[in-house]
Amino acid sequence: MFFRILKNDLKRKKIMNTVLLLFVIMSAMFASSSVNNMFSVYGGIDYFCDKAGMSDYVVVALRTGGECPAEKAIDEAPSVKENRREDILFIASKNIKKNGKKYVDFENPGVITSIDDAKLTYFNRNDEEITEVPKGHIYVGGLLADESKTHIGDTVTLEMEGVEQEFVLDGYIKDVLFGSPYMGNPRILMNGSDVEKYLEKEEIRLSYSGSINYIFTDDLKSLKKDLSDIQGALFANERSVFKLTYMLDMITAGLLMIVSICLILISFAMLSFTIKFTLSEDFREIGVMKAVGVKTSAIRGLYLIKYLFISCVGAVIGYFLSIPFGAFLLKSVSERMVLGNDDNTLIGIVSAIAVVVIIVSFCYGCTRSIKKLSPIDAVRNGETGERYQQKSALKLSKSKLPGNLFLALNDVLSKPKQYISMLVTFTVCLLLITMLANTANTLVSERLLFLMGTTYSDVFYASTEKIMDAMGSTDEDVLNKTISDIEDDLKENGMPGKVHVELMYTIPAEFKNEKTQIVMQQCKRTKTTDYVYSEGTAPLYENEVAFTQQILDDLGASIGDKITLEIGGEKKDYLITATFSSFNQLGRVGRLHQDVPLNDTDASSAHAFQIDFDDDPSEEVINERILKLKDVFDTDKIYNKAEYVDISTNSATAVNYAKNLVLIIAVIIAALVSVLMERSFISKETGEIALMKAIGFKSRSVSLQHTLRFVVLMVIATAVSGILTVPFTRLVCDRIFAIMGALSGIEYNVKPLEVFVIYPVILSAAVVVSTFVTSLYAGTVRPEDMGNIE
């Protein structure tokens, strides 16, 4: 008997049950795939590090003039348990060519490694270990492992100081150290004899060679202390910092998790509506069942079985769909990492089961109202004798609105409870999209420029070659000459301006007897007061310094404390006067006063050359000049402020990808919710539709009125999401920016056209089309169906 009732219910409410099933499928699919994704990426970072043989600490050093003080310091440090030294060569993007033209543009120098001298394990895209590279062949990783720019089988020429060799690109590598796009240095893996050919030339040995030291230790704290005053290190950091560089991959996964949570919440809101709706529709049947003596628990069981059945079917389908879907989402991550989560199946199944358990528990809670229904409900058509509380919110007689719009608006305002789940759904969908749009727009706007540790210059000229020439030289004045040359070129081309460049130095530091190394930033041609600070005042004197909050937290210092820095072999106390936010070094950086006597050749890295035109030109003129400068300097790497932020953060693409994905998901959700709700409304309001038709409403008028209700909801959702978009973006994305190093001061770039027009219109279009198409079903309601009015 029970199963007959169940079968009839599934048959009778076919459309509603189908849409409900679709929601369960989507919930299970998203929950399984995203939880799995999180586990895979989180677990994957450690698994990848271990499998690749990543050490506790890494020092990348440059052997300027054939000497490397950093290597000497490592060899002498007592806390070093084991040091695996990998000899490397640095190569600029201009030296890699295909058919005589630059192969791929990249900012930081590339790193050439001999497979015979490799101290890490490298993997191909199929996660297989690469043990040999034939002569005349190369594998590439990092920024070069990009199928849109390079192709397997390409023949490229690598030239350094006149030594030129031709290589065939054999494949892409997964490189734990430089694999993340955040690292910026692409790796080129080649045969040892090919590397030797370059090293035969003395100029190359003196100016382009270096080493990566993979240091193992049992006492990381002591190691950091021991290496606190090493000189000539381009980069020195612990394993956890390298793991952080994969956080960008985690961001996509994290955003997907937020979407999944929202989707599950939406599913439950829909489920709640559907269960309550089903019960209000079935009061007669429930009343009759009670009248003939069926117990409340048995009736609840009937509904629980129905939802358990739908949940189980949905969860099974959702789980199987989550496998290809999860793989699709992980694709962008797994191209760079060897993922080692062996429990994918188990996690997926547990997530799908969790969805079933949550849905059934939720259903159990919702069916409590069955207790309240009595046999008399069957007799009284569900009326309890209580006064009907509903009041019309608007007056047709006083309103100037057209009839259909009035009825739609009045309906929404008179029965807000009925529409709340839809309103929440549409608002959440819009918030998710606009949050990601705000983040993506911020990542390509000049609002983040201060986080690059630069001033608001007109133009940014990124020239790895010029920087490398200056830093690789022993002549202290090379950088000044380079800057003067650029200024002369500007003058010659009728756009005089001043040029400066930010330099980064790795400086030994000591605070409260704790020794460490801190990357400090300095520009001699600007003033410290030209930069943005979060707290305190800019360093005004030579003995004043500013740090990011992360550095102060690491040191246990605060504004007003004095820190000892060793500059040019001389130890001196510096007063901490301010904190600032920065993306540089993942937020671990300091700023020195412009008068601190640092040698340019000691700099470990540099930013782009910044140009400030003398005539303070408009944006339009700047963009015209950029085009001209590209010709003058024969490079594409000349940017305006926003472009420079974009290429520096290198994450707008990932966020845009997530935004587009969420947009598609939101459109599907909104369309499905609209179909489900509109179909429910038609079913519930058959009597009213029949009455409207009886008094002369046309079918299209009914459809229009029903569609307008959803339009009203979309308008409200747009307004609510417009108000909440910035707080919501802050809530979610401040954490993401904090991971990248910026703890405060981010002003999001909210584009009103996108937030209030484009995305609401896209979502509204999905809602309106699906509602209107569903509302055509109201055409099957005949005037004589008025008997269905409750």
Added chain:
Amino acid sequence: MKTVIDVKDLCKTYVVNKKQNNVLRNVNFSIDEGEMVAVMGPSGSGKSTLLYTVSGMDRMTAGSVSFCGKELSALSDNEMADVRLDDMGFIFQQMYMMKNLSILDNIILPAVKSKKAKESRAFTEKRGRALMKKLGIEDTAENDINEVSGGQLQRACICRSMINSPKVIFADEPTGALNRTASDEVMCEMVKLNREGTTVMLVTHDAKVAAKCSRVLYIVDGNIQGEYKLGSYEKAEDLRDRERNLNNWLMEMGW
């Protein structure tokens, strides 16, 4: 007298579980302007189906219904909707109204939708209130539909049916859900409307109600078995005789 409804060989057949059920079989009758015609018959005889088919709410299977010269079967759904909106008024046994609207708003809703009279919303409201006053329910204008009695609600339904000054009012058991007092009040109003020139066709199984009409059609198994002309009456005292005569006739017809 001008004929407003002319029904010829009207048939209505339902097919349920592959079984054909002929509810109306070659029904023929006509109603002149200003008439008040009652349709009576036993349960399941096809009274309501006849009313709904003649009023175009339900589609006929065969035959023809001419309404003010328009052949209903030739009208599209949209044209039919326009006819229902502007030229027909409906009163049902249950007082169906839009739950979200006040009594006054329910009454003026058809006028707001109609393009017949291009008038301001304020004027429509005035007309609605005037109708309510006429039927003695002006105090309930701002009330919700649950806040008034059944009799008041049915009178509000009459107001709604009248708002677009229809040519014919169709009423399906208009007093079926009312007590005797309310029923008398509602019928009194309908007679008044008829005397002012509105044609009325109603379905009832209450001889007391039918006695107030000018003509009674008796239907059995989908066929008009006979008709009884009562004519008009002047005084309320005449109603008792009309009711007695009608009952006698109904008994002859097998009521």
